[in-house]
Amino acid sequence: MASQLFKELTTPNGIKYQQPLGLFIDNEWVASKENDEIITINPTDESEICKVQGAGAEDIDDAVKAARNAFENGWRDTDATVRGDLLYKLARLTEEHADILASIETWDNGKTYNAARNDDLPEAIGVLKYYAGWADKLTGQLFSNNPEKLAYTVREPLGVCAGIIPWNFPLSMATYKLAPALAAGNTIILKIAEQTPLSALYFANLVREAGFPPGVVSIVNGFGRKAGVALAEHPDINKISFTGSTPTGKEIMKTASNTMKRVTLETGGKSPMIILDDADLEQAIEWAHSGIMYNQGQVCSATSRLFVQEGIYDDFIARYKQKVEGVKVGNPFEDDTFQGPQVTRVQFEKILGYIETGKKEGATLATGGNVNKNVNGSQGLFISPTIFTDVEENMQIFQEEVFGPFVVVCKFKNITEAIRKANNSVFGLGSAVFTKDITKAHTIARRLEAGTVWINSSNDADIRVPFGGYKQSGIGIELGEMGLLAYTTCKAVHINVSSKL
Numbered sequence: 001m002a003s004q005l006f007k008e009l010t011t012p013n014g015i016k017y018q019q020p021l022g023l024f025i026d027n028e029w030v031a032s033k034e035n036d037e038i039i040t041i042n043p044t045d046e047s048e049i050c051k052v053q054g055a056g057a058e059d060i061d062d063a064v065k066a067a068r069n070a071f072e073n074g075w076r077d078t079d080a081t082v083r084g085d086l087l088y089k090l091a092r093l094t095e096e097h098a099d100i101l102a103s104i105e106t107w108d109n110g111k112t113y114n115a116a117r118n119d120d121l122p123e124a125i126g127v128l129k130y131y132a133g134w135a136d137k138l139t140g141q142l143f144s145n146n147p148e149k150l151a152y153t154v155r156e157p158l159g160v161c162a163g164i165i166p167w168n169f170p171l172s173m174a175t176y177k178l179a180p181a182l183a184a185g186n187t188i189i190l191k192i193a194e195q196t197p198l199s200a201l202y203f204a205n206l207v208r209e210a211g212f213p214p215g216v217v218s219i220v221n222g223f224g225r226k227a228g229v230a231l232a233e234h235p236d237i238n239k240i241s242f243t244g245s246t247p248t249g250k251e252i253m254k255t256a257s258n259t260m261k262r263v264t265l266e267t268g269g270k271s272p273m274i275i276l277d278d279a280d281l282e283q284a285i286e287w288a289h290s291g292i293m294y295n296q297g298q299v300c301s302a303t304s305r306l307f308v309q310e311g312i313y314d315d316f317i318a319r320y321k322q323k324v325e326g327v328k329v330g331n332p333f334e335d336d337t338f339q340g341p342q343v344t345r346v347q348f349e350k351i352l353g354y355i356e357t358g359k360k361e362g363a364t365l366a367t368g369g370n371v372n373k374n375v376n377g378s379q380g381l382f383i384s385p386t387i388f389t390d391v392e393e394n395m396q397i398f399q400e401e402v403f404g405p406f407v408v409v410c411k412f413k414n415i416t417e418a419i420r421k422a423n424n425s426v427f428g429l430g431s432a433v434f435t436k437d438i439t440k441a442h443t444i445a446r447r448l449e450a451g452t453v454w455i456n457s458s459n460d461a462d463i464r465v466p467f468g469g470y471k472q473s474g475i476g477i478e479l480g481e482m483g484l485l486a487y488t489t490c491k492a493v494h495i496n497v498s499s500k501l
C-alpha cells in the first residue's frame with residue numbers, strides 16, 4: 001500500500017485542515033524509505049491522532065544531499081537581505097496560521113491552548129523576525145596595525161547543519177534551530193521529536209510557501225535511534241544543534257566527534273530558586289509556581305528546587321500549597337485550565353515513579369503526588385501538581401530531573417548554605433533569587449553556577465538574550481547575537497599592501 005502523505009484532520013476545537021504525514025525533503029513531501037510509521041497520540045485521552053512517517057538513514061542521506069546541493073549552488077551566495085526577507089515572510093505566514101498551529105500544538109502535546117497561542121506562537125514568530133533582522137548585520141573586523149599589511153575577518157556559514165529537538169516546545173524549538181542557521185547562510189535539516197511531530201510538519205508547508213529554495217530546509221520526523229543517530233554520524237553535516245536530555249546530548253557529542261562536527265547542546269536541568277527572608281512573598285509565590293508548574297513542568301530551566309530561608313519558611317509553604325492546589329488541571333483547550341496532561345505515558349509514569357521514590361526516600365509529600373482523575377471523566381495523563389518538603393541533598397528527587405509538575409523544597413539558614421546547596425547539582429541551566437536587597441541579589445547571582453540567573457522572576461525568557469547551560473546542562477549558546485555566531489565560522493584574510501617591489 002502506498003504511504004499516506006497527507007490526512008484531513010479536525011482539531012478538538014473544530015479546525016479542519018490537511019496534516020502532512022511524510023518527510024519534507026528538497027521542498028517535496030516524500031515517503032519514508034525506512035517504512036517507519038510512528039503513532040502520535042492526544043495525551044488528553046491517549047487516543048491516536050494519526051500515524052506519521054519516520055526517516056531512516058537513507059532518507060537522512062537524501063536530505064543531506066539536497067542540503068549540500070542547495071548550499072553549494074546558490075544559498076551560500078544569496079544576498080543576506082534576501083535571506084532576511086525570506087525569514088520575515090515565514091514569520092508573517094506563521095502569524096497568519098497561528099490559530100491552527102496553536103491548536104495542533106495543544107492537541108499533539110497537551111500544553112494549554114492559552115500557552116500555545118499566547119506564548120509558543122509569539123515566541124516562534126519572534127525568533128524568526130529577530131534573526132531575519134540579523135541576516136544582513138553580520139560583519140567582520142578589519143586589522144590595519146602595520147602600513148604594509150591589512151587583514152580582515154569574514155563570518156562564513158558552516159554549511160549543512162542539523163537540528164534535533166525535543167517535544168516540550170515543538171514549534172518554537174524548531175524556529176530556535178532554523179532561524180539563526182538560515183540567517184547566517186547555512187542549510188538545515190531539522191529532526192523533530194517523534195512524540196510531537198504535527199506542528200512542525202504543518203509549518204514545513206509555510207517554509208515552502210515563503211519561498212525558500214529546495215534543499216535549504218528539510219524537516220523530518222523520526223526516531224532518535226535511527227534518524228537522530230544518522231544525523232550525528234553523517235560525514236557531510238558540519239554542525240549539530242541539539243536540544244534534549246543530558247544522556248542523549250552526551251551520545252550525540254561522542255558520535256559527532258568522529259567527524260568533528262561543531263556541536264551545540266542544550267540539555268537538562270534541576271534549576272534552583274533561592275527565596276530570602278526579605279523577599280516580596282506574594283511575588284515569590286507567583287514565580288515559584290509558574291517557574292516549575294508552567295507547561296506541566298516540562299521546561300528545561302524549570303526552577304524545580306526551591307530554597308526558602310527559615311524566617312519565612314512556614315508562611316511560604318502554607319501559601320505556596322494554597323496557590324498550587326488552586327489551579328485547574330484539565331482539558332487544555334478550556335480557557336481557565338492552567339495544567340494539561342503530560343506529553344506521553346512514558347513521561348507520566350516516570351513522574352509517578354519519582355513520586356514513589358520521594359516517599360521512599362523519606363521526604364514529606366506536602367501536596368499532590370497522584371494521578372488526577374477528574375478530567376472529563378477520563379484518566380488521560382494528568383498528574384496533580386506535587387510538592388515535596390524536607391528534602392535532603394543526597395535524595396534522588398533533589399538531584400535528578402523529573403520534568404513534570406514536581407517541586408522539592410528545602411529550608412536554609414544563611415546565604416552561604418543556600419548557594420552551596422543550589423550549586424550541588426550536575427546541572428547548571430537556570431536559577432533564580434528573590435530578595436529586595438540588590439547587593440545580595442548580585443552577590444548571589446555571581447556565585448550561582450548557572451547559565452541564566454533571574455532576579456525576582458523565573459523563566460522569564462527573552463529571545464534576544466543568550467541562553468545556555470553550565471556543567472551538564474549544555475555546551476554553547478542559543479538565542480541573541482551569540483546564538484547566531486554559533487552558526488558561523490571565522491575566516492581571516494591577510495593582504496600584503498607593501499609598496500616595496
Ligand SMILES: NC(=O)c1ccc[n+]([C@@H]2O[C@H](COP(=O)([O-])OP(=O)(O)OC[C@H]3O[C@@H](n4cnc5c(N)ncnc54)[C@H](O)[C@@H]3O)[C@@H](O)[C@H]2O)c1
Pocket residue numbers: 164165166167168191192193194222223224225227228229232243244245246248249251252265266267268269299300301401403429469473474
Ligand atoms: N536546555 C534546553 O534548552 C532544553 C530545552 C528543552 C528541553 N530540554 C531537555 O530535553 C529533555 C526532554 O526532551 P526529550 O525527552 O525529548 O529528550 P531526548 O534526549 O530523549 O530527545 C530529544 C531529541 O533527541 C532525539 N534523540 C534521542 N536519542 C538520540 C540519539 N541517540 N541520537 C540522536 N538523537 C536522539 C529524539 O528523537 C528527540 O528528537 C529534558 O531533559 C529537558 O531538560 C532542554
